[in-house]
Amino acid sequence: MNNIISSILITLFFATSLQAQQGSSKNKTSKDNTIQTQPKLIVGIVVDQMRYDYLTRFYSKYGEGGFKRMINEGFNCKNNHFNYVPTYTAPGHASVYTGTTPKYHGIIGNNWYDKEIKKSVYCAGDDSVQSVGTAHDAGKMSPSRMKTTTFADENRLFTQLRGKTIGIALKDRGAILPAGHTANAAYWFHGADEGRWITSTFYMNELPQWVQNFNNSKQASSYFKVWNTLYDISTYTESAADENTFEGGYNGKETATFPYDLMALKEKNSGYDILKATPYGNNLTTDFALAAIDGESLGKDEFTDVLAVSYSSTDYVGHNFGVSSKEVQDAYLRLDQDLERLFNGLDAKVGKGNYTVFLTADHAAVEVPSYLASLKIPAGYFSGKAFKDQLNAFLKTTYNTEDLIENFSNNQIFLNRAKISEMGLKLADVQQSIANEIISYQHIDKVYTGQSMMKTSFSRGIEELIQNGYNQKRSGDVIYVFDPAVLSYSLTGSSHGTAFNYDTHVPLLLFGTGIKHGHTYKKTNITDIAPTMSAVLGIGFPSGSSGQPLEFVLE
Structure with missing residues (x-):
């Protein structure tokens, strides 16, 4: 009788063990399939x-x-x-x-x-x-x-x-x-x-x-x-x-x-x-x-x-x-x-x-x-020509030259570094001088120098977004930000480009x-x-x- 009971217990043990192994194998297969399942397109x-x-x-x-x-x-x-x-x-x-x-x-x-x-x-x-x-x-x-x-x-x-x-x-x-x-x-x-x-x-x-x-x-x-x-x-x-x-x-x-x-x-x-x-x-x-x-x-x-x-x-x-x-x-x-x-x-x-x-x-x-x-919400238009004329007049008065700027694009100013060196000026000083000048211009809200983008780590606000968009090799020497809802554009139609929510919030x-x-x-x-x-x-x-x-x- 004891031998029969022992045989039954041994059989049950092995059956349970086999089921557990099979269950484990099924679970593993299921998990592996989940891991490996990926779209065809x-x-x-x-x-x-x-x-x-x-x-x-x-x-x-x-x-x-x-x-x-x-x-x-x-x-x-x-x-x-x-x-x-x-x-x-x-x-x-x-x-x-x-x-x-x-x-x-x-x-x-x-x-x-x-x-x-x-x-x-x-x-x-x-x-x-x-x-x-x-x-x-x-x-x-x-x-x-x-x-x-x-x-x-x-x-x-x-x-x-x-x-x-x-x-x-x-x-x-x-x-x-x-x-x-x-x-x-x-x-x-x-x-x-x-x-x-x-x-x-x-x-x-x-x-x-x-x-x-x-x-x-x-x-x-x-x-x-x-x-x-x-x-x-x-x-x-x-x-x-x-x-x-x-x-x-x-x-x-x-x-x-x-x-x-x-x-x-x-x-x-x-x-x-x-x-x-x-x-x-x-x-x-x-x-x-x-x-x-x-x-x-x-x-x-x-x-x-x-x-x-x-x-x-x-x-x-x-x-x-x-x-x-x-x-x-x-x-x-x-x-x-x-x-x-x-x-x-x-x-x-x-x-x-x-x-x-x-x-x-x-x-x-x-x-x-x-x-x-028309709804009395602050907004306006930026004149690129007036901006350039005013800045060039400042450079003429301050440095006795209008040749310090090579390009204006993407709200950035690219300086003529060879000319700056030839005149014995420091790049960082010229960048800061321009930043200090244009911050007072109409529709300019903020101004940053290339030096500040490279030397300061920003972790919030528009400054962080500007830094994330600033490529040391390709970006300019001075970056300026328009007031909210200000465009350099025609009086009709919409545009984009800023760090404000109306440009950044997308589906x-x-x-x-x-x-x-x-x-x-x-x-x-x-x-x-x-x-x-x-x-x-x-x-x-x-x-x-x-x-x-x-x-x-x-x-």
């Missing part, structure tokens, strides 16, 4: 000149499949900001994908003065490459001026170049900088009299057949039609009156009011370029992005691909018509439909649960200053594989996006990344 969307409040202001008129789908299925970071200035297109796109600021990635503006060669350079300009898809110089572009890698570069390195990267935007810089240095391709739209998607020899020597087919389809020409409001204009109660004095409009039309006959207006507005400045430019971008998913077989194998899409038309519309215009509202309602079309395409082509999307902006925008002034929506559902009011930075995508993929962070993964958005 990352889609990064940058909306050019999108304020955060465009999400909330137009929310009731959005459909269910675009912005609302991202919010309802994904994570909404409601207090997302740029942590540097200047807030322009090129630095914005570079910072989103590199996870760092101009201090490190080097893209300090769309254009900047090169202190070595003594002339202005373009962020993506590259005379060492040739255009592909056009005979025009519009294709002579590359990411060579960007100093650090993007998360797309890191994915290419991680997969031994088997994961693809494709960048797409109407603007060359919106396609090139996000895609990084190792991209399979970046494509941008050359308007004028051609209306074609092009690239450069940095990526390839001839356009792939699918791109040629798209260009030959004359899809761009199909958008030369009447732009009217998507819905009855009387329902656009979130915007100002259609006819007012704060909007620009198009050449050939007396008023900036709906409708706009693009076929009739194209000749006086640079041909195909007028499409960029309407929502149809975003339609065309979506058309091309969907064609790229098919043409490049994105998300079709075990190696994660990256598709970087930038919607540029919202920036053109915003600059032209301003933040409160009905044109901007219509552009976003139509963009919402484009997002739905893109997400439906991803569902069908890549599969639900197989992709991850983030959406943000490269900067936001200020209300038209003349409109704010950050994430959804898809690896992303939780929820929202936060915790402050997040634009530089957190790239390391978060790296964390989703389990790859190395971009080489200069200074942001942190947003753990609370990750499953």
Whole structure:
């Protein structure tokens, strides 16, 4: 009897042990699968000149499949900001994908003065490459001026170049900088009299057949039609009156009011370029992005691909018509439909649960200053000519010369260091002298010297943002800050570039594989996006990344 009981106990012991081992093995497998599960495709969307409040202001008129789908299925970071200035297109796109600021990635503006060669350079300009898809110089572009890698570069390195990267935007810089240095391709739209998607020899020597087919389809020409409001204009109660004095409009039309006959207006507005400045430019971008998913077989194998899409038309519309215009509202309602079309395409082509999307902006925008002034809100316009004349008069009186300044750009003054040395002056003294002078000028709120940016560590306020945007090798000798809502711009339309909330506060929506559902009011930075995508993929962070993964958005 004792032997029987002993045998039963021994059998139970081994059975229990085996179950525990199997359970442990299952748990380990489950955990390993969780660790190894990653999307087949990352889609990064940058909306050019999108304020955060465009999400909330137009929310009731959005459909269910675009912005609302991202919010309802994904994570909404409601207090997302740029942590540097200047807030322009090129630095914005570079910072989103590199996870760092101009201090490190080097893209300090769309254009900047090169202190070595003594002339202005373009962020993506590259005379060492040739255009592909056009005979025009519009294709002579590359990411060579960007100093650090993007998360797309890191994915290419991680997969031994088997994961693809494709960048797409109407603007060359919106396609090139996000895609990084190792991209399979970046494509941008050359308007004028051609209306074609092009690239450069940095990526390839001839356009792939699918791109040629798209260009030959004359899809761009199909958008030369009447732009009217998507819905009855009387329902656009979130915007100002259609006819007012704060909007620009198009050449050939007396008023900036709906409708706009693009076929009739194209000749006086640079041909195909007028499409960029309407929502149809975003339609065309979506058309091309969907064609790229098919043409490049994105998300079709075990190696994660990256598709970087930038919607540029919202920036053109915003600059032209301003933040409160009905044109901007219509552009976003139509963009919402484009997002739905893109997400439906991803569902069908890549599969639900197989992709991850983030959406943000490269900067936001200020209300038209003349409109704010009409409401008695402090605002105004800065005259660059008057500023230069006044400063040169000071330099003539103080130093008996007007040759101490080489360039004014991006709210920075670049000094003639050779001349300063020749005159036996100290650079730091001249910088400080100019700073002390211009702080008294109209519409100048703050002034900092290059020496202070290099020798003082700022940890808060506008000073921190200026320092994050200051690149020791490329930036100027004196940096000045305008008063709030002051622009060096026309009296109509909106612009951007500052460290104020109206320029820094932009959306950050994430959804898809690896992303939780929820929202936060915790402050997040634009530089957190790239390391978060790296964390989703389990790859190395971009080489200069200074942001942190947003753990609370990750499953």
